[in-house]
Amino acid sequence: MSSRTYDPVAPHTVAFIGLGVMGYPMAGHLKRAGHRVTVYNRTAAKSDQWAAEHGGASAPTPRQAAHEADIVFCCVGNDDDLRSVVLGEHGAFAGMKPGAVLVDHTTASANVARELHATALHHGLHFVDAPVSGGQAGAVNGQLTVMCGGGEDAFGRARPVGMAFARAFTLIGPPGAGQLAKMVNQICIAGLLQGLAEGVNFGVQAGLDMKLVLEVIGKGAAQSWQMDNRGGTMVDGKFDFGFAVDWMRKDLGLCLDEARRNGAALPVTALVDQFYGDLQALGGGRDDTSSLLRRLARDRR
Template sequence: MTTVAFLGLGVMGYPMAGFLARAGHSVRVYNRTASRAEQWVGDYPGTVCATPAEAARGAELVFACVGNDHDLREVVTGDSGAFAGMSPGSLFVDHTTASADVARELAEKAREQGTGFLDAPVSGGQAGAENGVLTVMVGGEKGDYERARPFIECYARAVSLLGPVGSGQLCKMVNQVCIAGVVQGLAEGLHFARAAGLDAEQVVEVISKGAAQSWQMENRYKTMLAGEYEHGFAVDWMRKDLAIVLDEAQRNGALLPVTALVDQFYSEVQALGGGRWDTSSLFARLMNVRSFD
């Protein structure tokens, strides 16, 4: 049994921490909304802590999965932050989708106090977290990666070291770029099928057997056609991720015209009141396109 801490019990962190507990580890949890942490210890064996520092004190590994750069700094730094409670030789593993800059910044602070740091954003959504089949993209030192990998594999089916600190976040940015383009293409395809008088479900059944097949097509086309979006990865979070992507592209010179356009489309979905809708709601925008003429 290893003592670990998990900071952030949202739709992703809640089941991820649960898999660590089920694997037999002694899990100490912190969540900004304390009632959520109390709910977690009702479902899994573990200990609720009042601050990130308290959760991290005595833990060999500290995991975090929070909202953004600001949230991450809030749970890591300061007198009550995780770094204040971590001992030399312990390891911080960040599953937040954040900027590569904040990963490098916090890794440097960790190095100064003798602790390790990995940026390890995840892909697979809420369903992937609940089923323990996430994909994890890691940046950091190889030794730290090998130390963390058996723990990460409690809730992941694929985990890879991409390079130095920041590489995991950069890889996640690529992931979001590809998803944005695929979802928009699927939305336009379904929209075109309906406009052409075709049975859209039958069309997907045919083309999904060929080169057009994608995870988004297989898992989202039925709910898109039904106009159901109260599930999955929220538009608000996708826009947060795409803002990180576009900011990074400004620095590295990458040309992302489609990504920038899809980000604009997602802003229109937000204007429809769909900030918490699944990212597949790009189809809803096409059904309401006259609202933006």
């Protein structure tokens, strides 16, 4: 559990839909910040567990969770999951009061963000696409970076509440811009991790003390979050934690789809996506994304 302190914000009635490795602690931060929180999860036992642990309430449908909420937060798996909890008779939009805001933290496509923004406006509601960066540790510690797309008014209402689990909550642009910014984030991470894997593998092959090398070069221009947080575990061959290969493959698929639409060239991203496919074929889909090193180690055998 995080020991962080929270900026004073007037208590809001909020809902949180989706209690996975990210949503569960994010909803917890909202409750600890003093907000009235009702949660929904497809597996009801997880909702009940959260309510028992945090003292909030659980609901059997997204619609009932969203009832009377000022802001509805959501964090699910993909476009189809998002539509399933937002739209339809039992979806969140059906239960939200006029003028309420739905803030979606799912890493999804820019197209679905624009689609749901338009649907929300049709129903007198607001929608903000707000994917996050920082991983499970960022969610647990309340230190996520949130990149948003949507209207300024809806963003302005959501930001003070969402800062309960964030260190930065920034409006990037119109609907879909948050998802596009998250794609930039994942493109950059993919290239960094492949470079780090190749560097570690090269150093091991050269007979270097790679823990020492990473300590030294981590004080220079090569420094990155990935080097600081994954370099040592890569050297130790530890990959059973963190952001899974399966999730990264999903995210890179979104990046490549968008690039085909906007004409951007992503040669390195496409190559790293194939490398992650190799790791999936080896049964490593649930390993951390830094497991790119395993593929190189296999090649050298």
